[in-house]
Amino acid sequence: MYKLLLFLSFSSLLQAQKAIQKDSIERETELKEFRVIANPGQKDDNAVLATEIMTIKTLGKAACCNLSESFETNASVSVSYADAVTGSKQIQLLGLAGNYVQTNVENIPSIRGLKSTYGLNYLPGTWIKSIDLAKGTISVVNGYESMAGAINVELAKPDTSEVYYLNTYTNSQGRFEVNQQGAHRFNSRLSTGVFTHYSQQAARLDGNGDGFLDLPLFNLINVLNRWKYATDRWMIQWGLNYLYEDRLGGQNGIESNSDRYKIYGFGSKTERVETFAKVARLFPDKPYQGLALIVSTANHANDSYFSMKKYKGQEQSIYGNFIFQSIIDNTNHTWKAGASFLMDSYQESYLDSAYSRTEVVPGIYGEYTWTIPNKLTMVLGQRVDFHNQLGTQWVPRLHMKWDVAPDWIVRLSAGKGWRRVNPLAENMGFLINNRALTLVGDLNPLEVSWNYGITLTKNMNIGSRKANLVLDAFQTDFTQQWMVDMEAGSRLRMYAMPGVSYSTSIQGEFNYSPFKRFEIKAAYRYQDVQADYLHDGGLIRLSKPYLNKDRVLVNLAYATPYEIWKYDLTWQWNGSRRIPDHKLSHLHTGAIQEVSAPPFSTVYAQVTRQFKKWELYLGVENLFNFTQKNPIYVAKDPFAPGFDASMVWGPIVGTMVYTGIRYKIN
Amino acid sequence: MKKILFLLMLPLLAMAGPKETVKIKTSAICEMCKERIEKNLALTKGVAKSDLNLDDKVITVEFDAAKIDAAGIKKVISESGYDADDVKAVAKDYAKLPNCCKKKVE
Numbered sequence: 001m002y003k004l005l006l007f008l009s010f011s012s013l014l015q016a017q018k019a020i021q022k023d024s025i026e027r028e029t030e031l032k033e034f035r036v037i038a039n040p041g042q043k044d045d046n047a048v049l050a051t052e053i054m055t056i057k058t059l060g061k062a063a064c065c066n067l068s069e070s071f072e073t074n075a076s077v078s079v080s081y082a083d084a085v086t087g088s089k090q091i092q093l094l095g096l097a098g099n100y101v102q103t104n105v106e107n108i109p110s111i112r113g114l115k116s117t118y119g120l121n122y123l124p125g126t127w128i129k130s131i132d133l134a135k136g137t138i139s140v141v142n143g144y145e146s147m148a149g150a151i152n153v154e155l156a157k158p159d160t161s162e163v164y165y166l167n168t169y170t171n172s173q174g175r176f177e178v179n180q181q182g183a184h185r186f187n188s189r190l191s192t193g194v195f196t197h198y199s200q201q202a203a204r205l206d207g208n209g210d211g212f213l214d215l216p217l218f219n220l221i222n223v224l225n226r227w228k229y230a231t232d233r234w235m236i237q238w239g240l241n242y243l244y245e246d247r248l249g250g251q252n253g254i255e256s257n258s259d260r261y262k263i264y265g266f267g268s269k270t271e272r273v274e275t276f277a278k279v280a281r282l283f284p285d286k287p288y289q290g291l292a293l294i295v296s297t298a299n300h301a302n303d304s305y306f307s308m309k310k311y312k313g314q315e316q317s318i319y320g321n322f323i324f325q326s327i328i329d330n331t332n333h334t335w336k337a338g339a340s341f342l343m344d345s346y347q348e349s350y351l352d353s354a355y356s357r358t359e360v361v362p363g364i365y366g367e368y369t370w371t372i373p374n375k376l377t378m379v380l381g382q383r384v385d386f387h388n389q390l391g392t393q394w395v396p397r398l399h400m401k402w403d404v405a406p407d408w409i410v411r412l413s414a415g416k417g418w419r420r421v422n423p424l425a426e427n428m429g430f431l432i433n434n435r436a437l438t439l440v441g442d443l444n445p446l447e448v449s450w451n452y453g454i455t456l457t458k459n460m461n462i463g464s465r466k467a468n469l470v471l472d473a474f475q476t477d478f479t480q481q482w483m484v485d486m487e488a489g490s491r492l493r494m495y496a497m498p499g500v501s502y503s504t505s506i507q508g509e510f511n512y513s514p515f516k517r518f519e520i521k522a523a524y525r526y527q528d529v530q531a532d533y534l535h536d537g538g539l540i541r542l543s544k545p546y547l548n549k550d551r552v553l554v555n556l557a558y559a560t561p562y563e564i565w566k567y568d569l570t571w572q573w574n575g576s577r578r579i580p581d582h583k584l585s586h587l588h589t590g591a592i593q594e595v596s597a598p599p600f601s602t603v604y605a606q607v608t609r610q611f612k613k614w615e616l617y618l619g620v621e622n623l624f625n626f627t628q629k630n631p632i633y634v635a636k637d638p639f640a641p642g643f644d645a646s647m648v649w650g651p652i653v654g655t656m657v658y659t660g661i662r663y664k665i666n
Numbered sequence: 667m668k669k670i671l672f673l674l675m676l677p678l679l680a681m682a683g684p685k686e687t688v689k690i691k692t693s694a695i696c697e698m699c700k701e702r703i704e705k706n707l708a709l710t711k712g713v714a715k716s717d718l719n720l721d722d723k724v725i726t727v728e729f730d731a732a733k734i735d736a737a738g739i740k741k742v743i744s745e746s747g748y749d750a751d752d753v754k755a756v757a758k759d760y761a762k763l764p765n766c767c768k769k770k771v772e
Contacts, residue, residue, distance in 0.1 A: 564707040612709045666762060 048369075048377050048401045049138060050455035050472060053074065054131040061557060061568040062604055063178055063617045063660060065169060065199065067153065067281050070119035070131060070603050072621075073507050073570050074551045075523030077133065079120075080546075083429030084631035084645040084652055085249045085306075087201075087216045087267050088118050094135060094148045094474050094505040095529035099419070099426050100449070102138065102146035105153045107294065108276055109143060112424045113344060114300045114315045118270065122243060122353040124180040124222060124635045126662075127166045129154045135474050135505075136453040137397050137415035140365045140381035141323055141336055144395045147417035147449045148476060148503075158193030158228050164665040171658035173215065174203020190229050190250075192225045197222040207654050208627060210549040210635040212645070214653045216249030217268065224308045232284045238277040245270045250307070251638065256588070264638035266432065269428040270305040289329050293334040294321040306431050307638065313425060323589050332373070334658055336368040340385075345601050350424055357422060360388040377401045390446045409457040414450075421445040421482040423494060430484060430492055434645035440454040440495035442532065467512040476503045478531075485533055486580040487544065490641065499532025517563075543578050550575030568619075575599045579649055582633050582642070597649040600626045601617050612665040625654040685728050688736045693749040699767045705748045710734065713740050713742075743756055 044051045062072040068089035073079040082088040090097040103111035105117070126525040131153050138150040152389030163182035177199035185191040201218045208214065226239030235260030248254060250265040259265055272292065274296065281291040300315040323338040342361040349355070365383030370376075379399040386392050397415030397571040404410055423445070424431075431437075453474035460467050481497035509523040543549075552573040559566045576599045628650035634642040687710040694700055702712035703725060707716040712733030718725040727739050747759040747767070760768070 162684055562701075562708040610709065612706070 019107070027247055043421065044132075045409060045457070045459070048133045048399050048411070049136075049413065049469070050457070052133040054133070055082065056129060059125060059128060059131070060566075060608065061555075062570070062606060062621075063125075063169065063608075063636065063658065065125050065175075066121050067123040067125070067128065067131075070125060070128065072572075073521075073553075073568075074133070075521070075525060075551075078551065080575075080646050081429075081652055082646075083432050084214070085212065085432045086118075086268065086429055086650050087121075087218065087247065087249065088429055091121050092547070093133075094476060095527035095544070096148035096476060097426075099421075100148035100417075100447075101602040102143065102150040103153075104142060104242045105277070106155060106276075107142060107152060108278075109145065109319060110153075112145065113270065113317060113422060114302060114346070115298070116225075116422065117302070117425050117428045118245070119270075121220075122222065122245075122272075123153060123214065124179055124195070124199075126181065127155045127195050127197070127224065129156050132526065135455075135472065136413045136451045137417050139379065139399075140367055140395060140397050141321075143321075143340065144363070144383060144385055144393065144417060145419045147419065147447070147451060151419035153444070155224075155226075156181065156183075156193065156195065158191040158226055159230070160665055161186055161193050162664045166663040167656060167660065169199075171656050173201075173205050173653060173656050174197065175201045175215075177660075182194075189231055190227070191602050192227045195224040195226075196623045199477065205653065208629065208631070209650075210250055210630065210632055211262070212632055212635055213249050213254075218245060218247045220245045233282055235280040235282065235447060236278070238412070239275070239440065241272075241274040242275075243272040243274075256549075257305065260305055264307045264643075266304075266306055268302060270300070270302045272298065272300045274298045288325070288327045288334065290323075290325045292321075292323045292325075295319070302425075304428070307571060309351060309431060310337075311350045311424065311428070314346070316345045318343045322397075328491040331615055334369045334370045334371075335367065336369075337364075339364045346422070348424060355424075361385050366532060375403055384660070387420070390420060393448075405504070409455075411453075411455040411457070413453045416448065416450050418446060418480075421447055423482065427484055427494075429648075430486070430646045433441045433492070434639070434641050435486070435490060435492040435644065435645050435649045437609070438491050438493045440493055442496065443482070443494065444496055445482060446480055447478065447482055449476050449478045451476045458564060462512060462514075466515050467510070469511075470509045470510065471507070473504075473506045475505075478637065481531070483533070484509045486646070487535070487542070489580075489582055493534070493655060495532065495534060498534055499541070501531035503527065503529040503544075515563070517559040519557045520554075521553070523553045525551040527551075544581050545578050548575040550578040552598075562610075564610050567607075568606045568608075569657045570603075570604040571601060572603075573599065573601045574650075577649055579647060582644060583649055597628075600650055602651060606649075613665070614661055616659070616661050618659045619657070621656045621658070622651055622654060627651050627654050675742075684729045684731065687726060687728050687756065688739060690725050690726050690727065690736070690750050691741065692718065692739060692743055693718065693769060694718055694723050694742070694767075696720070696766055698764065699748065702745055702763075702767070703746050703748060706742055707739065708741075710742050713739065 021097040044053055059070055069080055071079050076093060078092045079089055082090045087384045094099050099116060101640050106343045131151060133151055134289045135149040138146045161181060163183060165181040167179040179197050183193040199220045201215055205214045222223040222243045224239060229236040247268040251263040253263050254265040257267055262492060279293045283289045296319045298317040301315045304311040319342050321340040325336045327334045342365045345358040347356040348576060363383055363385035367381035372380045381397040383395045384392060395416050400412040402410045404612045454471040478497060478501040481494055481501045483497050485493040503525045511521050513519045527547060527549055529547050530541055531544055532539040532541050554571045556569045579595050579597050581595045601624060603623035605623060606617060608615055608617040629651050631648050632641055633644040633647060681735060689739040694703060696739050696757045700720060703718055706714050711728060712730045714730060715728040716725055722741050739749035744753045744756050745759050747763045
C-alpha cells in the first residue's frame with residue numbers, strides 16, 4: 001500500500017514532464033470507440049472468425065466485478081453457479097461447459113488446470129479493456145484447447161491507462177470491492193502499471209432459509225504489476241500477478257475449519273503466482289513480418305474441505321509459444337509458423353488418495369492465410385502436439401470468410417480440439433453432496449471434439465439508422481469425452497463417453513439503433529445437447545442436464561447527450577431444462593417421467609451518471625426476485641444420505657441492489 | 667423504492683433560472699474536438715447547451731449566469747486543451763489530445 005502511494009506521488013511529480021505522446025495507440029482506441037458507436041452489436045466485420053467484441057462500454061453496462069459477471073448483456077454466453085455452496089461461477093457456450101472454452105488473457109492460456117474451479121472470479125472487471133468471444137475453434141497459433149469457443153481478454157495497458165483509477169462497488173448482499181490502478185510512463189518507451197483488487201463478502205446471507213449461506217464469505221486480494229517497453233523494432237511486456245483468496249461457506253454457524261465435523265462447512269484457500277513475458281520483434285520496413293515469443297509460468301495451490309472431505313491441489317505450469325509470421329510473394333498470402341511448449345505438474349489429494357502427474361506437451365504448427373481483398377479470406381491451420389501421456393495429437397482447422405455482398409458476410413469454420421481433463425478441479429461443485437463417487441471402467445482423461453459452424457452477418461439500414469442481424473449455427477461432436485453422470489440418485493459416476501455426445505446450437509441476434517444513443521439488442525438461442533449415458537448395462541440417450549433449450553435476451557440502452565446519463569436494461573428468459581431426478585433410489589429409465597426445472601426470467605438494470613472526473617452507478621440484479629426454491633436437497637441434515645448442493649439450475653440469491661463509483665485522474 | 671425515487675428526482679436538479687448566451691472562438695479542428703469540448707461543457711455546472719461550429723470554430727454556449735460566467739466557461743475550454751478567445755490552452759491538457767486534434771506546426 002505504502003509502495004503504491006509512493007509510486008502515485010512520484011508519478012504526479014513527474015506528470016508535468018510527461019512527453020507529448022498520446023500517440024497512435026491513443027488515437028486507435030478512440031477510433032475504436034467511434035467504430036463501436038457506428039456499429040451496433042459490436043461485431044468485428046474484418047475478422048476472419050465471427051468475433052463478438054465487448055469493450056469497456058459494453059462491460060460498463062452491468063458494473064461487473066469480475067470476468068464471470070461480464071456476460072450479463074451477452075446472448076451467447078450463459079453464466080451460472082456451479083453449486084449452492086462454493087460460490088464458483090461457470091460459463092457455458094454452445095451448450096458446453098466453460099472447460100471447453102479456451103480462456104486466454106492477452107493470448108496466454110489462462111483459465112485452465114486447477115485455476116478452472118474459480119478462475120472466472122479471479123479476473124477483476126476493472127482490469128479488463130475488452131473481451132473477444134469466438135465460437136467454435138480458433139487459430140492453431142493459440143493451441144489445441146478451443147473446442148466450443150474461445151475468449152481472449154485484453155487487460156489495461158500501462159502506457160494508455162489513467163495515471164490513477166479508483167473503482168468501488170458495494171451491494172445489498174454485503175459484498176464490497178475496491179480497485180485501484182496506477183500507471184506511469186517513464187519515457188516514450190518504458191511504462192508500468194500497478195493494478196490492485198480487494199473484495200470481500202462480509203455478510204452472512206441465507207435468503208431461502210435453508211440454514212446454508214447462499215454465498216460463501218470470502219476475501220480476495222489480487223495484485224498485478226506489468227511493464228511495457230516499446231520501440232519501432234521491439235515490443236516487450238512482462239508482469240507479475242499475485243492472488244490470494246479465502247472462502248468459507250456451508251451452514252450458517254460455520255466459523256472455522258474446526259467446526260466442520262459438527263456442522264457442514266466448506267473452506268477453500270487459494271494462492272497463485274503468475275508471471276508472463278512477451279517479446280515481439282517488428283520489422284518497420286517489412287510490416288508484414290514479425291517474430292514473437294510468449295512465456296508464462298504459474299504456481300497454484302489450493303487447500304479445500306467439504307466438511308469431512310479434504311482436497312489439496314498444487315500445480316506448477318510453464319508455457320511458451322514462439323511465433324513467426326511472414327508472406328509468400330505478397331500480403332495476399334501470409335503464413336505463420338511456430339512451436340509451443342507446455343509443462344504442467346500436478347499434485348492433488350482427495351480423501352485418502354493422492355494423484356500426481358506431469359504433462360509435457362511440445363507442439364508445432366503452421367497456418368496459411370489466403371486473401372482475395374474484399375471477397376474471400378481463408379485460413380488453413382495444422383498443428384501437431386506430442387503429449388507425454390496422451391500421445392501425438394493432430395489438429396486441423398479451417399476458417400473462411402466470404403464477403404458475399406457489401407452488406408453480407410458468411411463465415412465458415414471447421415476444426416478439431418482436444419484437452420486433458422482435470423476431474424477434481426473441474427467438478428469441485430459436484431463434491432458437495434453425499435453421493436458416492438464412482439469411477440467406471442477404463443478412464444481416459446483425453447477429450448476430443450470436432451466443431452463445425454456457420455455465421456451469417458447482415459448489415460443494413462432501417463430508414464437512416466443502422467441495424468444488423470447475425471445468425472449462426474454450430475455443431476460440436478465429441479469423439480471422446482469424460483462423462484459426469486448424476487442420473488443415479490445416490491451416486492456420482494464418471495466414465496468414458498460410451499456412445500455419442502453432441503451439441504447443436506443455433507442463435508439469432510438483431511441489433512438496432514432506432515434513434516441516436518438508443519440501442520436495442522434482441523437475441524434468441526436454441527441448444528440441443530445430448531449424450532448416451534450408461535444405464536442397466538446398456539445405453540440411454542438423454543439431454544444433458546441443467547441446460548435450457550431456449551433462451552431469449554433483450555437489452556435496451558439509452559444515453560443522454562454526451563453520455564451524461566446512461567440507462568441500461570437487460571431481460572433474460574431461460575426456458576425449462578431437464579434436471580436429474582434426485583430421489584435416492586432413482587435410476588433413469590426411458591419410462592420414467594423426466595424431471596424438469598421451470599423456465600424463469602431475470603432482469604438487470606443500471607443507471608450511470610457521469611461527472612467531469614468520476615462516474616456514479618446504481619443498478620439492480622434479478623429485479624423480479626426469482627430464485628430456485630430449494631437449491632440444496634436435504635439441507636436440514638447435511639450428513640444424511642440425499643444431501644446434495646450440486647443440483648443448481650437457477651439463481652440462488654434474490655434481488656440485489658448495487659452502487660459504486662469510478663474515479664479517474666488522467 | 668426510495669432509490670428509484672431518488673433516481674427519478676436527479677434530472678430535476680438540472681433545471682434552473684434565466685439563460686445567457688456567449689460566443690467564444692476556440693482552436694478546435696475536427697469532429698473529435700467538437701465532441702470533446704461540448705462534452706466537457708455539458709459536464710460543467712451551469713452550462714445548459716453548447717454548439718461548436720467547425721467552420722468558424724466559434725462555440726455558442728447557453729448558460730445560467732447565477733452559476734457560471736464567461737470566464738468560467740473559457741477556463742473549461744482551456745482545460746480541455748483548447749484556446750478560448752484570449753485564454754490559451756492549458757499545456758498539460760493540450761498534450762493529452764489525440765494527434766488529429768493538435769494544431770499543425772506552422
